[in-house]
Structures are given as C-alpha cells and as structure tokens.
Amino acid sequence: MKILSNGNIEEIVSLLEKNKPLPKEFKESLISQLNELKHSILFNTKKEYELIYEDKGREEDILADTMAVPLQKVKTFRNGDNSSNPTLEKGGKGGFSGKNSWTNMLIFGDNLQVLKTLWQMKEKGKLTNADGTPGVRLIYIDPPFATKQEFRGSQDQKAYQDKIAGARFLEFLRKRLIFLRELLSEDGSIYVHLDEKKSHYVKTLIDEVFGEHNFRNEIIWCYSTMQTVKTRFANKHETIFVYQKTDNAIFNITYEDYPEDYARRFKYEDKKGKFMIRSKTGQGDLTLQDEKRNPEGTYRQYMKEGSLPKDWWIVDMLNSNSKERLDANNYPTQKPEALLERIIKASSNPGDLVLDCFPGSGTTLSVAEKLGRRWIGVDCGKLAIYTMQKRLLDIAESKSLRGEAEAISKDEIPRYTRNDTFSTKKKYGKQCKPFTLYNAGLYDYKMIKELPWEQYHDFALKLFQCRDEKHEISKIELDGYLGADSVMVFNYQKYKNTMMDRGFIDDLHKYLGDKIGRRFFIIAPAASVQFLEDYIEKGKAKYYILRIPYSIIEEIHNRGFSKIKQPVSEMDVNDTVDAVGFDFIQVPTVECKYYLDKPKNPDLLNQKTKECVIKIEKFESKVLSRKPVEYENLETLSMVMLDYDFDGEVFDLDEVFYAEELKKNDYEVRFAEEKVKGQMMIIYIDIFGNEKREIKTLKDFYRLR
Known part of the structure; x- marks a missing residue:
C-alpha cells in the first residue's frame, strides 16, 4: 500500500475539487488511512508518552516523502577478482544476482534514501533470507553519537546549540529507525549501539518506533582501558538496546564459560563428562572416597554446557596495537569482532540477511561473512567504503573467529570466555564470497548513458520517483505518472539530432492541449535542453523539465538539494549526513x-x-x-x-x-x-x-x- 505524502494529499484535494476520478492506488491508500484514523479516534490509541522536539515529522510523511534512489552497479568482487558492467541492477529474489543466487551488497550513499530503496525491494519480494523469508533478519547499527560541539559564545548560547544539535540528531536517527522497522523480517531483531550521552533519549525514541513491548534487553558492554579521569567515575562501558519485531524472533542461546574457580570444582570425569560429588543433605564438595562410603547420600553433579548469557558482556576494546586493528587508518570507531560475533550468532542463522547502515570500518560485514550470513552495508563516506572493500578482500589473512558457521549445530553450542578474546592465532583462510559495490545518489553518467534504452528508461523513472505505467494521450505514448500527472522520458538515443527547445514544447502542446491537466513532466538529459527555465507555461498547463542531473532543478522541490559531504579531518569521519536527492x-x-x-x-x-x-x-x-x-x-x-x-x-x-x-x-x-x-x-x-x-x-x- 502506498503511504500518502503531503503532495499526494494536495493532489487528491485538487482532483476532488474538479470532480475527477482518483487513481486506484490513491483510493486504496486513502481508505486505509481513513480507517486507521477512525480506529484511533474510537479506541484512543494515542501513545502514552513520546519525545517532543522541533521539526519532528509524521511517520507517514517520512515513509512517503523520503526519496528512493536507484542502485548503480560499480563493480562485483569475487574472490579478489572484479567485473564492472554499465548496468542498472534489477535482479530477482534474494538480491540482484538472479532468482537462485545472492551477492552481498556494499552501497555508497545516504543511508536514509538507500533504506527507502531496500524497503521497496522487500515489498516486491527482492530482499530475502536464504530460506525465502522476506526482509532483514538482523540489524546492527552503531550510529554517530552526535556529541562533538565546536561553538564559542556564552554558556546559554552553548546550551541552546547543544539542544538544537541533539534534536536534529534524534530526528536524523528516528527517520532511519522507522525504515529499519519496515525492513525487518517478522522474526527479526535490531541492536542499537550507543554511548552514555544519548542512550536515555534514544531508548524513548526506539520505544516509540518499535513499541515498548518489543524491548528485550539493555546490554552493557564493559571494557578496560587506561584510566586518567580523576574528577568522576571513568566511563568504561557502552550500551546496546535490543528490540525484536515480534515475540517469534530468532534467539540462539550462546553459553558462556564458567569462571575458573567454579570450573575447577568439577575435578572428576567419566563417560558422561566432568562432575563434582555433592551431598544430598549438606553443602560442600565431597571426594570419591566419600561417595564410596555413602553412595546413598551423595550424587554426581555434571558440568553443563556453560552459564546462560547475561546482559553485561566483558569484551576487550581494541587498542592501537591490537592485531585486529586495521592498518590503513586506525579507524576511530572500529569495534572488536568478538562483540559482533556474539550478536550475530544470537539473533541469526547461517544464510540470514544482516544489515548495518552505519558500518564504518566494516566489522559487522566481516563477522557476517565469516559466519556464513548474507550482508548489506550502507555508508556515505568514501573512506569507509574503501576501508571495508580492503577489509573484505583481505579477509583470508584476518584472524578466524572462535567458532565459525560450520561449527554451529545442535550438537556444538558456541561458548564464550569472560573477555571474549580470540583463543586461536589461526587465520580465517578463506576468500570472501562475491559482493557488489553500488552507487546510490552519486552516479557515473557516462555509464548510465551506455545503458540499453529500456534500462535507461527505468533508471530515469526511478530517479524521479515516477510510476512506470505506459499510457496514451492523443495517440502520444507516455511512460508513467508522477503523482497523478503524466510523464514522458525523452528518448535522446532514438532522436539523436533532436534538441528540446521551445518549439518542441509548442508542438507537444498542440497534441496534448487541455487533456493533461495542470502539469506535465518530461525527463531529459540536461545537455538536450536548450532553455533554462524549470517549466514552460502553455495556457493552464505547465510543462516541467526534469533534467538529469538533478541538482539544477529547483521549482518543483520543496526542500533544497544537498550533497553527501566527505570529511576533511579524522574528527569528522563520523559526522551525521542527511543528503537529499542525487547527482552525477x-x-x-x-x-x-x-x-x-x-x-x-x-x-x-x-x-x-x-x-x-x-x-x-x-x-x-x-x-x-x-x-x-x-x-x-x-x-x-x-x-x-x-x-x-x-x-x-x-x-x-x-x-x-x-x-x-x-x-x-x-x-x-x-x-x-x-x-x-x-x-x-x-x-x-x-x-x-x-x-x-x-x-x-x-x-x-x-x-x-
């Protein structure tokens, strides 16, 4: 079902005022949303509490108005080899590689726009786990904490600046959480990793989006690092909130090793395993001699698989000399693989789809790869993309996990030591499975121009959020709709010597006249258009030109165009980015x-x-x-x-x-x-x-x- 945006609602009002019929998809959406409103009024389903801040958008508007961007394939890497073809990937079930195959996805672009695209793929059955279940089974995100402030002024000014930055960060994150909820499979889980500065606000925010009843755990990740703070308690932990889509979410128990002093008490062993001898009436450990003297009053207590997992984890932080630390740039937010190993094993199975839309150095993708999961990584930083590309292509030389996908079965339950450090120096030793690098929002126009016409046609319609519905007006074949208005994709390949000038619009209007309503859209390469205006007015109709590239179009867009910005210093690597639109x-x-x-x-x-x-x-x-x-x-x-x-x-x-x-x-x-x-x-x-x-x-x- 299509969610109605503010623009859609204005279009519906305009059509109703003119006594014109509504498009079918508008009818269905309008009826559905009116029923939801009726239910809300009758049963008073208003939330018990919520965060209120400036510019907080409606969920419906966020889902409807966020721009989806096509994914342009750059290269496919397979065991260190790569291929690049100028194609716009469409693909079948389970990704972009065909009906019976999957290629992992590394995407450069603004994650909000990409999440909208992935959601559309899920709705069409093109985003599945290996078992055919639609959606993503596990999401892990470690969003930028948005706490860096460089502001000079009075204390009041600084407090106000921090408050504004905090509200913007919360809405930045909330938009993404809304799409992540839609992307989850019905038995999926999401882990949200935060520090102490924003976790209390974000917990309330996630309750709003996922429902407080779907909250499962607040995991405390404890670690030890050099302590220099003497004016307060040193910060030695971070928080991970765990939510599940439903009560049927996957959860695999990962037992922990017993403390050494407790494990030493199981000093005897037989065919059933290690055991200690206990008295049936008293406390304390007994000996084999005690058992012989009083067999009726003693019993053997066998060591179990391990202790059940707790919600506080001791996992060593990566220091600058850690062998796991990436060589290229000491990526400032790199997380230990042992931490992600716990999460991925607990909430997914081999073949399940894992998503990280703030992957940074690529720890989530690396661990998912080693554990036999499918994965998608989305990042807006070129440094992050090249760092992850290198990490995945060099994965054979990295350390093996404590237990890999092949070791996970009903007979062999994964276990963890208290500090989860690697217990082996063994290398992983395998090449990564195929993965494809995509551009989303910043495209190579030369490659696009080389596309066959049908693929270019599809790309152009997706670029401007148009419905692909061929129809005719006055025997002129048109390509689709933008809202309720007709769209033509100018075939510059067929009409190589034709330029779009005012005469072209005049000729078009002679045929279409008043049959097109108030607006008509033409998608065309900027180089094919010989006038500067965004639209030309003919009678009551406006002929809008949607130029490729997007950044020179102004009139029809409510929000200004903004590009993905890259950092200029190491401190800027994790700055939040919220891009709009696309460019070349x-x-x-x-x-x-x-x-x-x-x-x-x-x-x-x-x-x-x-x-x-x-x-x-x-x-x-x-x-x-x-x-x-x-x-x-x-x-x-x-x-x-x-x-x-x-x-x-x-x-x-x-x-x-x-x-x-x-x-x-x-x-x-x-x-x-x-x-x-x-x-x-x-x-x-x-x-x-x-x-x-x-x-x-x-x-x-x-x-x-």
Missing part, C-alpha cells in the same frame, strides 16, 4: 608536482633516505547548480588516498591524508620512497565524494623540485 560524478580538476625530497623531519633512522612528495597546487570541484557556490582553490579537497602497490584492478587502501592536515603542511603529501612497489594509485576526493584517480611509478618522482 563530476571529476575535479587536479594539478600537482611530483618529486623526491629529503625528509621534512629527519632523524637517525631516515636522514639518508628520500621521501616522495605530491605537491597539490590546484584542486577545483565542478558543481552543477543554478546558483553555484564559489569555492577557493583547494577548499573542496577532502582527502588523498594511496595504494602503494596497485595491481591494476582493485584499489587497496594503504594510507589516507586528510585535507586539514595537508593544509598545515602546505598541501604536501609525503611518504617514504621505499613504500612504492611498482605502480601506485592516488585518489583525490572532494567534499562531495567525487574522485580523481592517477597511477604513478617512482620514475614520475625522479625530477628536480
């Missing part, structure tokens, strides 16, 4: 000098070595907009990523340099000469997520400064 890749202009130089900070170890230097002299982004913002040279640089040993196929992230640090160093990227193995790849990324790629060898640095 615009490769930035980059000019650099490459040379060898003495180390900038020589010491006894490196004073006789050389450093490779990339001196960035020009960096400019191309921003498509009706009112483009003027940026200074180098202002839009986000980061520079390096792969010192590029294999010619897959970028394998080795090091990242943030713009903030580069600015302090006069925009010089410096690294040891010996790091370069053969050829290297350099990726310059702007704050909008656009990339400029270069391949260099040491010969390119052998020049005078």
